Amino acid sequence: MTETRLRTWTHSIGYGTATLFIFTLALQNLRYGFYELFYLAAGMAALTLGGLAYTLLSRRRQLSAPGHLIILATLNSGLLAAMFVIGSTSITHWAMPLLLLNLLILPLRHALMLSLLLLIPMSILLLVKQPAADAITAVSGLLIVLTVAALYIWQYDHMAQSAEDLAITDPVTGAHNARFLDETLQKEISRAIATGHNLSVINLTIDHADEATQLYGEPGMQALFCNMTQHLFGVIRAGDTLYTLNDSEFFLILPFTPEEGVRVIAERIRRTISENEWPVTGKATVSLGCTTRGSSDTRTDTLRKRAHQAMLEARKRGADTAWFSPGETLRT
Numbered sequence: 001m002t003e004t005r006l007r008t009w010t011h012s013i014g015y016g017t018a019t020l021f022i023f024t025l026a027l028q029n030l031r032y033g034f035y036e037l038f039y040l041a042a043g044m045a046a047l048t049l050g051g052l053a054y055t056l057l058s059r060r061r062q063l064s065a066p067g068h069l070i071i072l073a074t075l076n077s078g079l080l081a082a083m084f085v086i087g088s089t090s091i092t093h094w095a096m097p098l099l100l101l102n103l104l105i106l107p108l109r110h111a112l113m114l115s116l117l118l119l120i121p122m123s124i125l126l127l128v129k130q131p132a133a134d135a136i137t138a139v140s141g142l143l144i145v146l147t148v149a150a151l152y153i154w155q156y157d158h159m160a161q162s163a164e165d166l167a168i169t170d171p172v173t174g175a176h177n178a179r180f181l182d183e184t185l186q187k188e189i190s191r192a193i194a195t196g197h198n199l200s201v202i203n204l205t206i207d208h209a210d211e212a213t214q215l216y217g218e219p220g221m222q223a224l225f226c227n228m229t230q231h232l233f234g235v236i237r238a239g240d241t242l243y244t245l246n247d248s249e250f251f252l253i254l255p256f257t258p259e260e261g262v263r264v265i266a267e268r269i270r271r272t273i274s275e276n277e278w279p280v281t282g283k284a285t286v287s288l289g290c291t292t293r294g295s296s297d298t299r300t301d302t303l304r305k306r307a308h309q310a311m312l313e314a315r316k317r318g319a320d321t322a323w324f325s326p327g328e329t330l331r332t
Contacts, residue, residue: 008059011068014104015052018097019045025094037091040082044094047075051105068105069114076102076118083122089129092138095122096145103149108157115146175229181243181251185300188255192293199293200262202252203307204269207285207319209248220280221247227278228286235269251307259292259324266290266322274320285320287311292326 026041051071058065076098083091095118102111119142126135176184185201192199206212206228213221225247232242236252243251254262266288274285289311297303310325317323 004060008055011055011105012052014101015048015055018101019048019052021097022048022094036082036086037088040078040086040091041094044075044078047071047078048101069110072098072102072105073114076114080118080121083125087129089126089138092122092126092142095119095142099142099146100149103146103153108150108153111153112146112150119143119146175233175250176241176243181245181253181304182300184241185253185303188253189293189298189300189303192255193298197256198258198261200254200257200259200290201293201303201307202250202254202262202266202269202288202290203304203311204250204252204266204286204288205311205315206248207287207315212281212284216281224278224281224284228273228284231273231276232269235272236265251304257292259326262290262292263322263324266324270320270322287314287319288322289314290322290324294326 022041022045026038026045029035029037029041048071051068054065054067054071058067079091079094079098083089098118099115102115105111106114119139122142123135123139126138129135130138188199191197206224209221212224216224225244229242229244229250232250232252236242236254239255241253243253245251252265254265257265270286270288274283276284278284289307289309291303291306291310293303306325310323313325314321314323
């Protein structure tokens with residue numbers, strides 16, 4: 001299930017449950033003749049029902065739907081205004097579903113800010129209108145609900161972020177893995193098309209990797225790979241991204257980089273790696289294949305294939321070599 005679909009389901013269930021709860025409150029108040037509270041609950045139920053409708057209408061863009069904040073801010077401010085206008089503190093417990101709904105629907109920071117904007121004036125009103133012990137008990141209960149729910153949401157967000165990081169990051173080297181490469185490269189291609197800026201890529205591989213593995217073993221080769229990854233992190237610029245394709249191959253995405261720039265960067269990488277003294281293996285070299293996006297390049301596989309072919313050409317010409325393959329340009 002995608003995150004957008006998951007949010008649609010959770011928002012729908014949250015708004016639906018809140019509507020049912022508040023509508024039940026409205027019927028109870030109507031039954032006992034508390035008409036002001038009936039109208040308040042009916043209005044709040046209409047707002048949560050509107051939130052459910054808004055969720056279904058914006059189900060394809062739940063991650064950026066701003067209407068939820070407006071709906072929940074109206075709900076919170078409406079309840080707070082009713083407490084001051086009606087002068088009744090008996091509806092304090094109505095804040096509990098609103099606090100949970102804030103945390104369920106909104107990003108954690110926005111939900112906490114909105115909930116505190118509700119709780120602080122409500123606490124002041126309770127302290128003024130009720131005995132101190134009763135007011136402190138009610139406020140403490142609301143704060144406990146808010147704290148427990150917020151901690152649960154924070155833990156879920158942290159676990160989700162950790163799972164995403166593990167899915168797109170090599171746990172050994174810290175570089176992005178091949179799973180994340182195509183997604184990022186396609187975004188950069190689309191951005192390059194929209195803005196007209198240059199985009200270059202580099203495919204590089206450690207020379208004689210099989211022989212080095214036989215000579216130094218898997219641990220020695222793994223150590224070289226990790227050390228070389230950290231070295232590349234220090235060489236590339238801010239905004240460039242590094243990916244590991246296997247135990248001896250890397251891929252670099254270089255936004256805003258023309259042909260002249262990628263040639264300079266590739267030569268810098270080749271030279272610094274060949275001049276470095278690596279633990280376990282001593283000297284090591286790489287072969288690099290470089291290319292720059294042409295106006296006809298709209299797919300990730302085109303750039304990746306051309307960079308890979310350039311890397312194979314560099315290997316054919318001998319270890320410790322960089323080769324550039326130009327992109328084709330559409331003729332008009």
